[in-house]
Amino acid sequence: MRIKFGTYKPEEGPEEVPVYWDSAKVMNSHFTVIGPSGSGKTTRLRRLMAGMALVNPKIRFVVLDPHGDMGVTGEDSFRFSTTSELGLNPLIVREDPDYGGVTRAIETFIKTISRTSRPLGSKQEHTLHNILLDLYAYLGFHADRPETWNYRFDDRHNPEMSKRHPTVKTLKWFMERKLTQVFLGTSSETVAALDDLSRKLRSMDRAIKKEIRGEETSVDVDKLKDKCRELFERFLEGMNDGQEVSALFRYGNKDVLQSCYERICNLERSGLFRADTYVFDPSAPIWRYDLSALSSDGQRMAVDFILDEIFSTARGEGQKPETEIFILLDETHKFITSEPDHIISVLAREARKFGLGLILSSQNLTDFPDEILAQMGTKFVLGVDPIFLDRAAKKLKVDTRRLERIQTHKSSIIAIKNKGDSGTRWLDMTLV
Ligand SMILES: Nc1ncnc2c1ncn2[C@@H]1O[C@H](COP(=O)(O)OP(=O)(O)OP(=O)(O)O)[C@@H](O)[C@H]1O
Ligand SMILES: [Mg+2]
The missing domain is CATH 1.10.8 (Helicase, Ruva Protein; domain 3)
Incomplete structure (x- = not known):
């Protein structure tokens, strides 16, 4: 699958040449699209998805859509809401x-x-x-x-x-x-006696240990023992069945x-959890979860549970030579963490083998852990806020001036890492 992203002007010629993303050549099918609010990330993701779906109808896209603005024609979508009878069940046991x-x-x-x-x-x-x-x-x-x-x-x-x-x-x-x-x-006295007893036993234990070490203790151990005996009797009297x-x-x-x-x-x-989940239409190439009605905690839970489910299923099916499912996560900065065992990190490291590609968009490059950024075969920068210029240039290992020159909706910089490439090569790309 070959997709044209834009054009760039090589040093050696006067002509603009196309920039292609070629699934047979790239290191992996992971993308990251970075740019401030309004720079066109969502628009770009929708176009990318529509373009890929057209070129290869066998590919499935699973879209996690926090704003509810990623809808495209031909998709099947499900919106989580408190009034829906369907949702996620995170307690299903996988066989x-x-x-x-x-x-x-x-x-x-x-x-x-x-x-x-x-x-x-x-x-x-x-x-x-x-x-x-x-x-x-x-x-x-x-x-x-x-x-x-x-x-x-x-x-x-x-x-x-x-x-x-x-x-x-x-x-x-x-x-x-x-x-x-x-x-x-x-009875509540029984419960209180039991709670009390466990506390007294702990302080007795500490006092005895101190005595053994020859340290001073203000606790009268014998008195405490009597108290424990009394509490234990009270507890036994009030007990029903030993539970x-x-x-x-x-x-x-x-x-x-x-x-x-x-x-x-x-x-x-x-409003997220239900016994039954929505069953997407298998003939639709794009499955979209609309998360816009959920609270931010709800969105984070939904993203983690859905990603875990996709990854577990893919892993259960075994290794695959080609990407069969692309997962699109818009507004990734809301969901990403630097914990290595977090599902987004795990996917960035391991998903490729199981036929999964990750497409992550984010407003904030600085929130992106380096470990995840390094795993992204294609990095696409649609703009950087002047406040973050220096930090972004350092993180991406690109000249600050090239980031400054990006014109909103017209140009970008892109790095596509193909198999066998060493290092990162940034291109100043005119968008199409
Ligand atoms: N290449 C383009 N040319 C002209 N207009 C564009 C282009 N890309 C996006 N736009 C317009 O810019 C606006 C913002 O685009 P979009 O919603 O994709 O930005 P975003 O980066 O996703 O923003 P946010 O981070 O706030 O979600 C939209 O009205 C969109 O139609
Ligand atoms: Mg957006």
């Missing part, structure tokens, strides 16, 4: 024995919500992890038994419902059940579980 499974689903879910909205504390992570493990087991998916990682195989005895993947809604319901059963079902102890280990205290529950309620309200 792949290497890249799927319950533990991976739990880890991805926890990591993604922690990264894309307020970070979870370590106690919350621990609690949520165990709640999810228990929910999956309750629904018949066992972390240590890959044969259970699908909805067909069901060896639960007397299940209350047919086997289904959990959803954020099921998780919320399960947490409500746990909160009621385990913590509220027991309280295991719950304390698995779910932390009531406050931690309650705070996790509130986070899940917020997720449910985001």
